[in-house]
Amino acid sequence: MATGRRYRGGLVDLGAGLISREIFVNEEIYAEELERVFTRAWLFVGHESQIAKPGDYFVSCMGEESVILCRDREERVHVFLNSCRHRGMKVCRYDEGNTPVFTCPYHGWSYAADGKLVGVPYFREAYHGKLDRSQLGLVEVAQLATYKGSVWATWDPNAPGFLEYLGEFRRYLDLTLDGWDGRDGGTEVLGGVQKWLIPCNWKFPAENFSGDSYHNISHRSVDMVGIGPSGSGRRDMRERLLARRLQICFPERGHQTGVYVLPKDQPTPPAYQQSPVVSEFFKQCEAERRRRRGEWGRVTGSPGEVFPNTALHPRQPRTFAVWHPRGPHQTEVWRWYLVDSESPPEVKDFLRQYYIRYSGPAGLTEQDDMENWNYAHAASRGTIARRYPYTYEQGMGFEVENYEWDGLRLPGSVMDITEAKSSEHNLRNLYRRWAEFMDAEGWDELATWRTPAS
Ligand code: FES
Ligand SMILES: [Fe+2]
Numbered sequence: 001m002a003t004g005r006r007y008r009g010g011l012v013d014l015g016a017g018l019i020s021r022e023i024f025v026n027e028e029i030y031a032e033e034l035e036r037v038f039t040r041a042w043l044f045v046g047h048e049s050q051i052a053k054p055g056d057y058f059v060s061c062m063g064e065e066s067v068i069l070c071r072d073r074e075e076r077v078h079v080f081l082n083s084c085r086h087r088g089m090k091v092c093r094y095d096e097g098n099t100p101v102f103t104c105p106y107h108g109w110s111y112a113a114d115g116k117l118v119g120v121p122y123f124r125e126a127y128h129g130k131l132d133r134s135q136l137g138l139v140e141v142a143q144l145a146t147y148k149g150s151v152w153a154t155w156d157p158n159a160p161g162f163l164e165y166l167g168e169f170r171r172y173l174d175l176t177l178d179g180w181d182g183r184d185g186g187t188e189v190l191g192g193v194q195k196w197l198i199p200c201n202w203k204f205p206a207e208n209f210s211g212d213s214y215h216n217i218s219h220r221s222v223d224m225v226g227i228g229p230s231g232s233g234r235r236d237m238r239e240r241l242l243a244r245r246l247q248i249c250f251p252e253r254g255h256q257t258g259v260y261v262l263p264k265d266q267p268t269p270p271a272y273q274q275s276p277v278v279s280e281f282f283k284q285c286e287a288e289r290r291r292r293r294g295e296w297g298r299v300t301g302s303p304g305e306v307f308p309n310t311a312l313h314p315r316q317p318r319t320f321a322v323w324h325p326r327g328p329h330q331t332e333v334w335r336w337y338l339v340d341s342e343s344p345p346e347v348k349d350f351l352r353q354y355y356i357r358y359s360g361p362a363g364l365t366e367q368d369d370m371e372n373w374n375y376a377h378a379a380s381r382g383t384i385a386r387r388y389p390y391t392y393e394q395g396m397g398f399e400v401e402n403y404e405w406d407g408l409r410l411p412g413s414v415m416d417i418t419e420a421k422s423s424e425h426n427l428r429n430l431y432r433r434w435a436e437f438m439d440a441e442g443w444d445e446l447a448t449w450r451t452p453a454s
Helices: 027-036 162-177 203-211 216-225 276-298 345-358 364-378 425-439
Strands: 043-047 056-062 065-071 077-081 096-098 101-103 110-112 117-119 143-147 150-154 187-189 194-198 244-250 255-261 299-306 310-313 319-325 331-340 403-405 408-410 413-416
Touching: 027 319, 027 425, 043 056, 043 065, 043 187, 043 319, 043 331, 056 331, 077 143, 077 150, 101 117, 143 162, 162 244, 162 255, 162 299, 162 310, 194 364, 203 244, 203 255, 203 299, 203 310, 203 319, 203 331, 203 364, 203 425, 216 364, 244 425, 255 408, 255 425, 276 299, 276 345, 276 408, 299 425, 331 345, 345 364, 403 413, 413 425
Parallel strands: none
Antiparallel strands: 043 150, 056 065, 056 096, 065 077, 101 110, 110 117, 143 150, 187 331, 194 331, 244 255, 244 413, 255 299, 299 310, 310 319, 319 331, 403 408
8 A cells, every 4th residue: 555645855854853753653654664564574473493493483473463383304494474364364373382383273274383274174185186286285485594593584575685785784783692692592581581562663762772872861770770781771781881882784784883992902891690500601792803803802782673574672681672563553562582592591580580680671770761652652642742843863974984993993884872872763764664665666666775876
């Protein structure tokens, strides 16, 4: 569906730093974004450690639609639409488990874990043996990618491959997916996935995690209580005081993140002082990471976002969140918690407790955030409220290409907020890309990096 609206320069006027509230509260625009954003983009669906064995499955979501992430008998990973080809019934109604076949509860069609329709009750009698079962397997995503344990999918066969979709942002995504000691990958999901509903548009949390460095005031109470790993602040990152604080985004891709960059020759200060085992583990990991990654080991991540709705929290705590749209006025949050698979049980348990204190429906920091999004959304829905756009002017024009500091070049469009404290650089990037998706007719227009600028 297309509403005929133009977004770039219209409802999303980044030249003026103004964005209309309509894009958050309007039903028609919401329906259009399901079609134009969520069927074309790469979406995070889960982690390979959730489906370690053949027959394992995890029921996930892409946009509003339920999908099954599973591993077949040959150990291949699949993502299927969770809807029977006969009359649409959800073929899997559990959150996760292991099964040789998915049997539809309505009339009993059954599908193997590779999606093939393998059982049709009364096939010979009722269908007279004539139904072409080979054409009626579960609907599978157009493209699937597994990257360092994470699993991503898109419905669009014309979308670029996942690594091309990431571009140079890949190095920043690695800050969440690589081991604490700098090894490639090696993470696993700790416990279950937390899921809960919040009454606001999905773009509120998406922009917050893109780099709303301005809302620290919201977290004064958790900072004062000291929920951080060492009981001070809400995180335990003394390197923040020594580091350059940067916002980094990729205008052609729509991905963005915050990072901290330590000065050359400055070792990462030890963290996690509460338990000797935990403290020793992280001390060794930091040293090893610096050895393995060299200069790049000076970079640590803070929250970021893979376009459109996957949030990264690379370090403290280490999590993924997906902001699933559930109508313009509601979002279902799913949060995955990651640990290094090879870390000692004490470390996993220590992190589990810290993660739960920080994030999720009961997490103190996340509660602060949700409170803002919920009330901001509700207060933006009224007839009068909708006439007044939000302002995104902070730091406009101060971004730097080819940013370099103390011998390290960082890819992306960079805003140094060490002295400036804050900017809305990364937020504008999210909406720039969102508006492009809404205006474009397909990936020929969206893959702008393939056409050299004239
Ligand atoms: S809806 Fe699944 S068998 Fe009829
Ligand atoms: Fe926050």
